[in-house]
Amino acid sequence: MTNSTPQKSAGSEAEVTAAVLVIGDEILSGRTKDKNIGYIADYMTNIGIDLREVRIVPDVEDEIVDALNAMRARYTYVFTTGGIGPTHDDITADAVAKAFGVELYEDERIINAMLERMKPEDLNAARRRMARVPRGGDLVTNTVSRVPGFRIGNVIVMAGVPMIMQSMLDGVVPTLKTGIPLTMQAVEAEAPEGAYAAGLSAIAEAHPGLSIGSYPSYVDGKFRNQIVVRGRDPQEVATGVAEIEAMLVPLVAARNVG
């Protein structure tokens, strides 16, 4: 067909995917415990974006560039955290510019925002580094410490400090395509995994539209198994949960007898 009108982005229907790239030696050395991955994972699930992959890489330009290029080609969005401060180990902007094959420019809006908070003589070369944005990038607001993150193409570059990262995420998400949020329902399985694995597998196979997981954990000195059913169709999730509960009944009964 010629002259067809371009499709409007399917918005809340298309499959929207994301990846997170955590940048920083301090996470890999154990010095800092990451708190951003779990936060972004919850956030994406709530807005219907499928988080598909996470990588943590050191403050090494080629590592950042390679990971970023691999991920931005595969997913709708890539969120990076870390490495956007004024010190020598903050090389994320340089790596993103290199990945996109563009130059960095000094953004006057950032310089002006910084001048509102400091004397001109304090705006030294190190601080000016924080005003550098790859050509073609847009700013991502930061209501906490003001110096913005940026977005270029499908890559969103955010701070590593959780409170600032969270502010930037709030700022950028309204500009993103989002999907149909997953409905998620959990069943407490009062039986060992090995007893219900076959039954659960059969239910999972019968419902390709559902993602069904079984998650053991160890809480207060006891193992606990939780079965989680996820899907975009709430009706199918409810059906899956009902089938799982029915499947568990005889197992739990047998266990209480034995």
Added chain:
Amino acid sequence: MTNSTPQKSAGSEAEVTAAVLVIGDEILSGRTKDKNIGYIADYMTNIGIDLREVRIVPDVEDEIVDALNAMRARYTYVFTTGGIGPTHDDITADAVAKAFGVELYEDERIINAMLERMKPEDLNAARRRMARVPRGGDLVTNTVSRVPGFRIGNVIVMAGVPMIMQSMLDGVVPTLKTGIPLTMQAVEAEAPEGAYAAGLSAIAEAHPGLSIGSYPSYVDGKFRNQIVVRGRDPQEVATGVAEIEAMLVPLVAARNVG
């Protein structure tokens, strides 16, 4: 030189690297917050192994295989966590076998260990899945729930439940090459990052044997900057710290006056 005696593994001198591959939809959906990455990072730092990369991938065989093959070619060791239980979403053993191009076999030692804890009629097909090990693999002990993990080549396959993973790590580490532990020393910088960035950069350039990072955080309503100096030579770390402290003195003094 011919007929030279093979070098003993350099042990505590060679550079020993590692990566972690976290396997599980539940981490990517946010349902479970990973607690293993930070634990393994600390552990590796303490035994002188450089953790260089982490990836989190979903319960999808090809994703696991691709990540594993990329990582096992690059690092001395790859640790995986998750996906070794009895349910349909536990596909790590299958993926590892596929990555290495070998078959899975049922290990009698694991079957026997399971039979010590359950009646033969309870050892169903799902539970037998947990006894499968790729050909050429060795077992990794698990003092918590007994069913072992395994190691094949440079890949160590561990459970996702933190207490079990920790037991497996304790079990396997004595069999690994380890490096010279990093000496790490932190300096509280009572000055803004932008004020000391240039001075810190000069010190970092003068000491290529040191890894120097500046880490802002937000604690109790205040931003706090910590400079961390890492290196294998404790003397050089001490020198670096002394130079950083000297560099900070006038900045802190200026700040207290201003």
